[in-house]
Amino acid sequence: MPDALVIPLRLAASFLVLILVTTATGATGAAASEWHQYQSENFTVYSDVPERRVNSLVRDLERFRRAALSFTGQEETPENNKLRVFHFRNSREFEKFTGDRKIAGLYRETWEGPVILSRDGDHGISGSGLIFHEYVHHLMRERSGLTYPRWYSEGFAELLASAELRKETVLVGGLPEWRLSAWAADEPLSIEQLLSPPPLVASAGEDNSRYWNNYYASAWLLTHYLQLGHNAGHPDYRAATQSYLQAVAAGDNPFAVFEEHFGKPVTELQREMLAYMRDDFHRYKLDIPEYTYSIPRRTLTENERLFLLASEAMDFDKPRLAMDYLKQSEQQGLGWQENRTAMAVIDARDKKYKLGEKVAKEIGEYGQISHLTAANLAEYYLLRLQALSLTREWDDDFYEMAVKYGKIAVQMGPDYLPGYRTLWTAYQLNGKSEEALQIMQSAYHQEPNHLNMNAAIGFYLAHLGRDALAREYLERVVAWSHSAELRSRAESLLQGR
Numbered sequence: 001m002p003d004a005l006v007i008p009l010r011l012a013a014s015f016l017v018l019i020l021v022t023t024a025t026g027a028t029g030a031a032a033s034e035w036h037q038y039q040s041e042n043f044t045v046y047s048d049v050p051e052r053r054v055n056s057l058v059r060d061l062e063r064f065r066r067a068a069l070s071f072t073g074q075e076e077t078p079e080n081n082k083l084r085v086f087h088f089r090n091s092r093e094f095e096k097f098t099g100d101r102k103i104a105g106l107y108r109e110t111w112e113g114p115v116i117l118s119r120d121g122d123h124g125i126s127g128s129g130l131i132f133h134e135y136v137h138h139l140m141r142e143r144s145g146l147t148y149p150r151w152y153s154e155g156f157a158e159l160l161a162s163a164e165l166r167k168e169t170v171l172v173g174g175l176p177e178w179r180l181s182a183w184a185a186d187e188p189l190s191i192e193q194l195l196s197p198p199p200l201v202a203s204a205g206e207d208n209s210r211y212w213n214n215y216y217a218s219a220w221l222l223t224h225y226l227q228l229g230h231n232a233g234h235p236d237y238r239a240a241t242q243s244y245l246q247a248v249a250a251g252d253n254p255f256a257v258f259e260e261h262f263g264k265p266v267t268e269l270q271r272e273m274l275a276y277m278r279d280d281f282h283r284y285k286l287d288i289p290e291y292t293y294s295i296p297r298r299t300l301t302e303n304e305r306l307f308l309l310a311s312e313a314m315d316f317d318k319p320r321l322a323m324d325y326l327k328q329s330e331q332q333g334l335g336w337q338e339n340r341t342a343m344a345v346i347d348a349r350d351k352k353y354k355l356g357e358k359v360a361k362e363i364g365e366y367g368q369i370s371h372l373t374a375a376n377l378a379e380y381y382l383l384r385l386q387a388l389s390l391t392r393e394w395d396d397d398f399y400e401m402a403v404k405y406g407k408i409a410v411q412m413g414p415d416y417l418p419g420y421r422t423l424w425t426a427y428q429l430n431g432k433s434e435e436a437l438q439i440m441q442s443a444y445h446q447e448p449n450h451l452n453m454n455a456a457i458g459f460y461l462a463h464l465g466r467d468a469l470a471r472e473y474l475e476r477v478v479a480w481s482h483s484a485e486l487r488s489r490a491e492s493l494l495q496g497r
Contacts, residue, residue, distance in 0.1 A: 033089060035305045036297050042079050046308055047087035049120045051297065057087060057118075059291040060165055064132060065139070067170035067288045068160050074143050083138065085116040086312060094119040097316050107134035109451050110315045111417045114138050117312070130178065132161035137480065141449040146249040147479040151194040152241075154216050155223030162220075167290065173228050173283035182217030186210070188277070189218040191270050195255040224281065225273045231282035234272060237262060302328075303335030307372075310342055319346045337363055341376030348383040356380045371413025378405035378422040382429075389429060402426040410442070417443055417453065424456075433464055451480050455490070462493045 033048040040058045042065055047054045061083075069076055088094040097117055098106060105118030107130065116131055136157040140148065148156075162176040182188075197215060198208075230236035244261035248254050259265055300308070306325045313322035323346050329339040341363070344356035360377060363369060369377075381402040388395055403426050409419030420443035427436035440457050447453055458473030470493065477490040 035300045037300055039082075039296050040291070041293065042082055043085060044082045045085040045087055046300065046305075047085075047089070049087050049089045053120060054087060055295055057085070058295050061085070061135075062291040063165055063170060063288050064135070064163060066291075067163055067165075067172065067286050068136060068139055069143075070286050070288060071160065071172050071284065072143075074139075079142055083114045083116065083135065084112070085118065086309075088117070088119045091119055096321055097312065097318070105131050107131050108315065111421060111452055112311070113447075113450075115312065115315070130161075132163070133157045136160045141451075141480060146245055147475055148245060149195070149248050149254040150197055150479070151215075151219045151254075152223060152245060153479065155219030155221075156227075158216055158220035159223050159227065168287065170286045170288045171283045172286060173224060173281060175281075176217070176220060179213060179217040179220065182214045186214050188221055188274070189214055191222060191258075191266050191273070192255070194219055194222060195258060195266075221277055222273055225276045228282050228284065229272075229276050232276065232279055234276060301334050302330050303333050303339050307335060307338050307342065310339075314346075319349065322346060337369060337373040338376065341373050341380065345376050345379050345383065348380050351387060353384060356384075369408070371409045371411075371416050371419060374405045374412060375409035375416065375419040375422060378402050378409055378419065378426070381405065382422050382426050385426070385429060399426060399430060410439070415446055417447060417450065420446075421456070428460070436460070451477065455481070455486060458490065459493070467493075467496075 035046060035048045036051070036054075038045040038047065038054055038058055040062055043058055043061050045054060045058055047057075049057075066076065068074075094117065104121060105116060108115045108117070114135075116135075118131070134157075137153065140153065140156070158176050158179065160172060162172075162174045164171040164174055194215070198211075225234065226237040226241045230238070240262045244258065247257050247261060262269055306329055310322040310325040313319070313325065323343060326339050326343045326346075329336060340355075340359045344359045347353070347355050360380070363373065363377070378401075381398045385395060385398040385402060388398070403423065406419060406423030406426060409416065410423060413419055420439055424436040424439040424443075427433075427439065437457075437460070440453075440460065444450075444453055444457060454473045454476045458470045458477055461467075461470035461473065474490040474494050478487055478494065481487050481490070
């Protein structure tokens with residue numbers, strides 16, 4: 001184990017709310033600047049920020065990832081899917097996506113994989129605990145077959161997210177600043193409360209954000225004690241924690257088996273934990289040197305930049321913003337097919353089909369197309385088919401074109417999940433459940449730890465009445481999702497409601 005450092009963290013002090021909020025900074029120039037793509041071993045960054053600062057951001061991400069793997073004893077191997085980062089120089093442009101220029105960044109799960117959106121500023125991405133927190137969840141899904149109980153999943157993510165990056169070392173185990181308000185007016189939650197959390201959905205008119213802030217802080221405290229408390233002379237619970245997590249992953253009730261694995265009543269462990277919070281905490285010093293590998297950079301074409309930003313705008317459900325980007329596309333420039341078909345999809349969602357008809361005819365004259373263009377064309381025809389199905393009408397031509405282009409998208413871009421999604425949706429719409437499930441499973445084999453993928457399969461199997469097969473997928477949704485709506489829907493199905 002790495003060397004232990006002692007730091008005084010007296011938690012009885014008054015606290016301040018700081019959840020990813022920073023002073024708004026950044027350039028506000030109206031002119032679009034040149035964007036580049038940066039590729040490290042495990043991250044892809046798109047940015048118009050000066051190269052020196054982007055390099056610093058990428059190196060911070062790589063170091064944090066290595067620290068997380070080192071702390072957990074995981075092997076250093078490449079990820080299946082590189083996390084993408086959009087790093088904005090212009091705060092106003094960043095605000096178009098987030099609606100709030102004060103935040104430093106955010107993390108999202110999308111069909112194209114995990115995405116971070118951040119803006120350039122004083123704190124940089126390493127000052128964003130929420131981003132590191134969510135990236136830990138991503139790593140836990142990628143690296144472990146276990147389905148963790150909520151208290152441990154959130155507590156461990158908080159534990160690693162508060163890591164402090166220094167020149168040659170990384171310190172793990174500090175107090176997460178963004179939870180500093182949790183115990184200003186409330187006591188930490190009990191272990192019993194952590195083991196049996198309420199639903200994430202609040203009752204009408206109820207704001208339970210304070211409760212959940214306390215839940216995350218209390219989960220951090222319990223996880224910190226179980227993982228690092230032995231350095232302060234407390235019992236070593238690391239082996240007990242591992243056996244407990246394996247039992248819960250195998251289906252045991254997190255509350256019922258807790259005392260069995262930890263060898264004492266919950267109330268006794270609660271007293272130990274509260275005593276621990278009154279003492280000095282220990283942090284681990286991990287020897288993680290600066291990331292020194294080269295970070296190749298290439299300039300994005302204008303059409304490529306516009307397509308990427310438009311795609312993110314659609315993920316944020318901002319079709320007008322996406323269209324504003326796409327309308328700036330260079331006619332007949334490299335990538336024009338992807339951009340034109342993306343515009344056709346946006347129009348088709350508003351029941352406007354003329355552009356799509358024109359684009360489909362134009363593209364038909366050009367021979368081979370990219371997987372992105374094929375996926376857009378498949379979605380265009382699927383949207384037309386779905387519009388007809390609302391009036392119980394059907395068009396074999398639309399269906400055949402959706403399937404045709406869906407297959408092309410999957411064949412040419414086997415790691416591009418949106419292509420699979422359009423194809424299986426077309427099969428579902430035509431009542432071909434076995435064909436739909438076959439495509440879903442093919443996509444699942446590409447990304448078995450993808451949250452949306454597990455949700456889609458679980459909900460569809462439940463719809464077909466195949467509850468036993470749906471269970472493993474729905475359990476992952478409950479364990480992984482931060483969406484109250486998704487969790488509530490999955491829990492209801494698991495409980496037979």
